Amino acid sequence: MLKAEQLSVSYGESVVLNDVNLQVPSGAIVSLIGRNGVGKTTLLKAIMGLLRPKKGKITLGGADITTYPPDRRARCGIGYVPQGREIFPYLTVYENLCVGLSERDDLVLEEVLDLFPMLKSLLTRMGGNLSGGQQQQLAIARALVRRPRILLLDEPTEGIQPSVVTDIKRVIKTINKKKNVSILLVEQYLDFALGVADYFYVMENGRIVLQGVTRDVELEKLKEHLAV
Numbered sequence: 043m044l045k046a047e048q049l050s051v052s053y054g055e056s057v058v059l060n061d062v063n064l065q066v067p068s069g070a071i072v073s074l075i076g077r078n079g080v081g082k083t084t085l086l087k088a089i090m091g092l093l094r095p096k097k098g099k100i101t102l103g104g105a106d107i108t109t110y111p112p113d114r115r116a117r118c119g120i121g122y123v124p125q126g127r128e129i130f131p132y133l134t135v136y137e138n139l140c141v142g143l144s145e146r147d148d149l150v151l152e153e154v155l156d157l158f159p160m161l162k163s164l165l166t167r168m169g170g171n172l173s174g175g176q177q178q179q180l181a182i183a184r185a186l187v188r189r190p191r192i193l194l195l196d197e198p199t200e201g202i203q204p205s206v207v208t209d210i211k212r213v214i215k216t217i218n219k220k221k222n223v224s225i226l227l228v229e230q231y232l233d234f235a236l237g238v239a240d241y242f243y244v245m246e247n248g249r250i251v252l253q254g255v256t257r258d259v260e261l262e263k264l265k266e267h268l269a270v
């Protein structure tokens with residue numbers, strides 16, 4: 043469904059992604075793993091159209107979207123939950139969900155809230171007063187209201203207590219299976235990344251150095267790329 047081919051991205055003179063090839067098959071969950079600063083967020087931003095690649099191509103369902111701006115990519119079905127979640131602290135949960143929607147669809151809102159029963163009871167609460175786990179669920183819900191075909195999640199477990207990580211994992215699996223949304227997630231927490239995904243990619247210094255089917259992963263080999 044989503045393909046990045048020979049993608050290179052630079053910040054000024056510094057090359058951050060170098061000839062990256064990655065794909066997310068339709069209906070799959072894919073984890074992108076790697077240490078701090080290797081380029082994972084940069085790849086998600088390039089896929090979302092927030093950064094312009096120096097070289098390479100991005101396709102969605104076979105259509106070349108490399109030159110599309112972010113809003114057009116969103117309309118094509120890419121949803122993005124950034125690192126840090128970017129919840130509006132002084133808007134309520136409900137307002138956060140509806141922000142930027144050209145038309146509100148109560149049926150879709152209801153469907154999404156069914157996936158997050160906890161949010162249903164917090165609709166009038168200010169976004170800034172939610173816990174990290176609740177904010178993460180709100181950020182995912184906000185992306186889902188726009189009915190994406192594929193969701194990009196940047197470090198969904200960051201700053202979340204272990205008991206809530208299990209909830210996030212369940213939500214991701216449910217979205218994938220029940221709503222048929224493909225998922226590409228960036229994650230440093232290895233157990234989570236491998237536990238939730240069908241395929242994995244490991245990035246080091248802007249390059250993909252290992253990839254495969256999660257159930258066949260050679261853990262020792264993978265950990266070599268994550269060691270400091």
Ligand SMILES: Nc1ncnc2c1ncn2[C@@H]1O[C@H](COP(=O)(O)OP(=O)(O)OP(=O)(O)O)[C@@H](O)[C@H]1O
Nearest residue numbers: 053058076077078079080081082083084085125230
């Ligand atoms: N706006 C920017 N200008 C210049 N350099 C940047 C910018 N954003 C990121 N970088 C650099 O690009 C490299 C890759 O950063 P990126 O955020 O993509 O890594 P990451 O793997 O997502 O790391 P993290 O897990 O810390 O988010 C880093 O060396 C970072 O310092």
